[in-house]
Amino acid sequence: MSPGGPDAPNPAEYQLRLFIAGTSPRSQRTIENLHRICRRYLAGRFSLAIVDIYQQPELAEVDQVVAAPTLLKLTPLPVRQIIGDLSDEARVLRGLGIFSPPGGGDEPGR
Amino acid sequence: MTSDPSPHATTLPKARTGIDGFDDVTYGGLPAGRPSLVCGAAGCGKTLFATTFLVNGATLFDEPGVFMSFEERAEDLAANVASLGYDLDGLVAAGKIVVDHVKVERSEIEETGEYDLEGLFIRLGYAVDTIGAKRVVLDTIETLFAGLSDAAILRSELRRLFGWLKDRGLTAIITGERGEGQLTRQGLEEYVSDCVVLLDNRVEDQITTRRLRIVKYRGSAHGTNEYPFLIDEQGISVLPVTAADLSYEVSNEVVSTGIESLDAMFGPGGLYRGSSVLVSGSAGTGKTTISGHMVEAACARGERCLSFVFEESGEQICRNARSVGLDLSRHVDSGLLRFEAARPTLYGLEMHLARMHRDIEQFRPHLVVIDPISALRGPEVELQATLLRMVDMLKSRGITAVFTSLRTDGAFGQAGDLGLSSLMDVWIKLQDIEANGERSRTLYVIKARGMSHSNQVREFQMAATGLKLVDAYIGPAGVLTGTARVVQEAQEEAAELRRRQESERRKREVVRRREGIQRQIAELRASLETAEEEETLLLGEDAQRETQLAGGRSDIARRRSAAE
Numbered sequence A: 001m002s003p004g005g006p007d008a009p010n011p012a013e014y015q016l017r018l019f020i021a022g023t024s025p026r027s028q029r030t031i032e033n034l035h036r037i038c039r040r041y042l043a044g045r046f047s048l049a050i051v052d053i054y055q056q057p058e059l060a061e062v063d064q065v066v067a068a069p070t071l072l073k074l075t076p077l078p079v080r081q082i083i084g085d086l087s088d089e090a091r092v093l094r095g096l097g098i099f100s101p102p103g104g105g106d107e108p109g110r
Numbered sequence B: 001m002t003s004d005p006s007p008h009a010t011t012l013p014k015a016r017t018g019i020d021g022f023d024d025v026t027y028g029g030l031p032a033g034r035p036s037l038v039c040g041a042a043g044c045g046k047t048l049f050a051t052t053f054l055v056n057g058a059t060l061f062d063e064p065g066v067f068m069s070f071e072e073r074a075e076d077l078a079a080n081v082a083s084l085g086y087d088l089d090g091l092v093a094a095g096k097i098v099v100d101h102v103k104v105e106r107s108e109i110e111e112t113g114e115y116d117l118e119g120l121f122i123r124l125g126y127a128v129d130t131i132g133a134k135r136v137v138l139d140t141i142e143t144l145f146a147g148l149s150d151a152a153i154l155r156s157e158l159r160r161l162f163g164w165l166k167d168r169g170l171t172a173i174i175t176g177e178r179g180e181g182q183l184t185r186q187g188l189e190e191y192v193s194d195c196v197v198l199l200d201n202r203v204e205d206q207i208t209t210r211r212l213r214i215v216k217y218r219g220s221a222h223g224t225n226e227y228p229f230l231i232d233e234q235g236i237s238v239l240p241v242t243a244a245d246l247s248y249e250v251s252n253e254v255v256s257t258g259i260e261s262l263d264a265m266f267g268p269g270g271l272y273r274g275s276s277v278l279v280s281g282s283a284g285t286g287k288t289t290i291s292g293h294m295v296e297a298a299c300a301r302g303e304r305c306l307s308f309v310f311e312e313s314g315e316q317i318c319r320n321a322r323s324v325g326l327d328l329s330r331h332v333d334s335g336l337l338r339f340e341a342a343r344p345t346l347y348g349l350e351m352h353l354a355r356m357h358r359d360i361e362q363f364r365p366h367l368v369v370i371d372p373i374s375a376l377r378g379p380e381v382e383l384q385a386t387l388l389r390m391v392d393m394l395k396s397r398g399i400t401a402v403f404t405s406l407r408t409d410g411a412f413g414q415a416g417d418l419g420l421s422s423l424m425d426v427w428i429k430l431q432d433i434e435a436n437g438e439r440s441r442t443l444y445v446i447k448a449r450g451m452s453h454s455n456q457v458r459e460f461q462m463a464a465t466g467l468k469l470v471d472a473y474i475g476p477a478g479v480l481t482g483t484a485r486v487v488q489e490a491q492e493e494a495a496e497l498r499r500r501q502e503s504e505r506r507k508r509e510v511v512r513r514r515e516g517i518q519r520q521i522a523e524l525r526a527s528l529e530t531a532e533e534e535e536t537l538l539l540g541e542d543a544q545r546e547t548q549l550a551g552g553r554s555d556i557a558r559r560r561s562a563a564e
Helices: A025-041 A057-062 A089-096 B007-011 B046-059 B074-082 B088-093 B118-131 B143-147 B151-167 B287-300 B314-322 B329-334 B349-363 B380-396 B482-563
Strands: A014-020 A046-052 A070-075 A080-083 B035-040 B065-069 B097-101 B109-111 B135-139 B171-177 B195-204 B207-217 B226-232 B235-238 B276-280 B305-309 B337-341 B367-371 B400-405 B426-435 B438-448 B458-463 B466-471 B473-475 B478-480
Touching: A014 A025, A025 A046, A025 A089, A057 B118, A070 A089, A080 A089, A089 B109, B035 B046, B035 B151, B046 B065, B046 B074, B046 B088, B046 B097, B046 B135, B046 B171, B046 B195, B046 B235, B065 B074, B065 B118, B074 B088, B074 B097, B088 B097, B097 B118, B118 B151, B143 B151, B151 B171, B207 B349, B226 B349, B235 B349, B276 B287, B276 B380, B287 B305, B287 B314, B287 B329, B287 B367, B287 B400, B287 B426, B287 B466, B305 B314, B305 B349, B314 B329, B314 B337, B329 B337, B337 B349, B349 B367, B349 B380, B426 B482, B438 B482, B473 B482, B478 B482
Parallel strands: A014 A046, A080 B109, B035 B171, B035 B195, B065 B097, B065 B135, B135 B171, B276 B400, B276 B426, B305 B337, B305 B367, B367 B400
Antiparallel strands: A014 A070, A070 A080, B195 B207, B207 B226, B226 B235, B426 B438, B438 B458, B458 B466, B473 B478
């Protein structure tokens, strides 16, 4: 966290990476769930990359993916793995850190 | 290494682990193309076992492997096994091994619905395909249960994973932590049902012994005992019973003990090669010296000797041997003789035996000395079993073995009736005889299988020129040794002399008497001759007279007739 960074109301840039295994119904469902949540809570504040680990298996190791599907929140820190089909919205939001106090426990500059 | 070709060995393909002894116990290794479970408590060597399997596969059997670590990071793993001489990084660089650290941190994971472990499958599949792996290690996959909360999903996924490994024909080791009441915490043995190996690390009397047991091996015969195994700087080695059926080739070759007079006590003039010799006797009876002579003789024949000593260092033995004219250090220098000295308390009994086993495998000696075997302590049953294994192993390799024992009765323990002596082919017993204020050493051969041997007690003397056996005095006064023998011998000699003189004297007397009689005979004969001559003379004179008389009478007659 750089000092003098964005204040609490400033939107954080959410970098998300979703790992799915093929185009199974579960993968479809996961993508739909993610789009819905992002539209509702992160409109305009996120970037999303979807990786099919069947196509790019080498990326699974790099990002320590074990489960499928896995949503990886790269920023804001800390990095979080959100696994499952994202049907439990409250848990997804907790994993994304959206309803927690801004900046978590280590609020900058205070 | 499959010295014992069992009928099962051919039916089930096996992947050799390259771990000393383990491939013997399992008649060829782990089931090829199937997952095996290696379980045990913390610190019992699971990871090392698995790593050795993988490294040996890559280096010895040209089977690349994937190590999927759920606990240790790749660099930690490489550092840990570097102490065993495994160059994991080098193998990774050479494309022989892939190490993949799977990190599952519960605090970083949010579970939000249905999922499976396809990510893990893909990582494993990718790693396997990259190097064309034949072997896989999953070290400790149960860690997943700590990171992920949905045990039902995990179980079904693990079942799928093991099935997947089998479908791909991968020989896999799955390690598992020992759990309460079952082999692993999560009951993995239910899924991995082909082969289960249990490692154990027990502390008894403050001494740790590692043990290995094959709990199950579907479709194959296997040793069912607990085998001690050893982890040291040279890796893992398991000590198996190599010849449970006592079928080894025996040698008819006779080798000298290095002591001429001792050789003479055995019918063939020495000991059979490959026999086990027990030299027992209390302290200071010369056990080490006798074994030293045997070592010297073997080294002089150009054979390798390995000496395990528990009470002295190798240098000390060399120095002491010099006092009886043996120069053992030159054999140490030439590499024919190796001393392995260790305190008996350093390891547990089985550890000692496992270590010896490994040293013998490496050095391939012709003669092994264990001095003294009685220094090894342990529960008696265990002692007997493990020593039996030791003797078996030595015999199956045709190695002559010399065991010294402080116990004069040939037993193991203080109150034991299980005999070490019954395992031995030859038993040479040394005994001190204390009498008349002195102590002398005696030696006798109690048994020597398959050869006639002297049943007599010999006194043996140690001098700067070497060992010498002297016939002990055995006579009406009993068995005497030492000065008593010398005194007795002197007495005997004096008595002998007296006897000799006496008989000489008698002989002379007889001669004299005979001569006297002969003289008398001669005299008588002389007088007889005289008498005969006289008789002849007399007879002659009579005849003459008769003739003269007759002549005179005829004269007269003639004259008378002429006158008529």
